[in-house]
Amino acid sequence: TQLLEQSPQFLSIQEGENLTVYCNSSSVFSSLQWYRQEPGEGPVLLVTVVTGGEVKKLKRLTFQFGDARKDSSLHITAAQPGDTGLYLCARHTNAGKSTFGDGTTLTVKP
Amino acid sequence: DVKVTQSSRYLVKRTGEKVFLECVQDMDHENMFWYRQDPGLGLRLIYFSYDVKMKEKGDIPEGYSVSREKKERFSLILESASTNQTSMYLCATRRATNEKLFFGSGTQLSVL
Numbered sequence: 453t454q455l456l457e458q459s460p461q462f463l464s465i466q467e468g469e470n471l472t473v474y475c476n477s478s479s480v481f482s483s484l485q486w487y488r489q490e491p492g493e494g495p496v497l498l499v500t501v502v503t504g505g506e507v508k509k510l511k512r513l514t515f516q517f518g519d520a521r522k523d524s525s526l527h528i529t530a531a532q533p534g535d536t537g538l539y540l541c542a543r544h545t546n547a548g549k550s551t552f553g554d555g556t557t558l559t560v561k562p
Numbered sequence: 563d564v565k566v567t568q569s570s571r572y573l574v575k576r577t578g579e580k581v582f583l584e585c586v587q588d589m590d591h592e593n594m595f596w597y598r599q600d601p602g603l604g605l606r607l608i609y610f611s612y613d614v615k616m617k618e619k620g621d622i623p624e625g626y627s628v629s630r631e632k633k634e635r636f637s638l639i640l641e642s643a644s645t646n647q648t649s650m651y652l653c654a655t656r657r658a659t660n661e662k663l664f665f666g667s668g669t670q671l672s673v674l
Contacts, residue, residue, distance in 0.1 A: 461602065483660055494566070494652050494665025495605070540604060544660050548593060548612050549620065554604035 456553035475541035585653030594636035
């Protein structure tokens with residue numbers, strides 16, 4: 453059973469547009485991470501969010517953790533072709549397991 | 563930077579063969595993981611290990627086993643490969659719980 457639901461599954465936009473992707477769960481997270489994966493490579497960590505309501509910015513990327521710590525969003529402003537990739541959210545349990553969502557595939561066309 | 567090396571980038575095997583996928587990390591991390599990645603299904607955890615000779619089942623362990631004889635090496639074993647094990651296999655390592663995962667570049671396994 454997938455504990456993390458990501459939406460949309462696919463997103464294709466033009467360069468310069470804004471977009472938001474979502475990660476939702478019925479469970480409370482102690483923390484949540486966002487990764488980006490480019491073709492032929494493994495995922496690379498973008499950010500970790502820990503506190504409910506937390507907002508973190510990484511250049512044109514804004515990450516938000518829901519107040520109840522059950523959901524998160526990633527907003528990209530003025531998307532560029534270099535933002536193309538698979539975006540994954542992940543949670544870690546105290547037992548050591550790390551579970552991923554099924555990902556959002558983003559394509560930014562020049 | 564942490565380096566996570568997977569022994570093969572591409573691998574083609576026959577149904578019924580025994581397959582070994584090797585993963586080596588150079589940062590003395592305690593935790594190591596094996597995931598498989600299939601289109602539309604994200605990363606699914608097969609097995610993980612938090613210490614030498616220790617292993618824990620992930621979400622989809624059936625048809626797989628693992629070995630961790632040394633801290634830096636974590637092997638995934640397919641005892642008798644089947645076509646539904648055709649997938650991208652990703653190894654990851656982590657120093658401690660709640661810290662970030664470092665991934666290898668993956669092994670694309672095709673079972674014919």
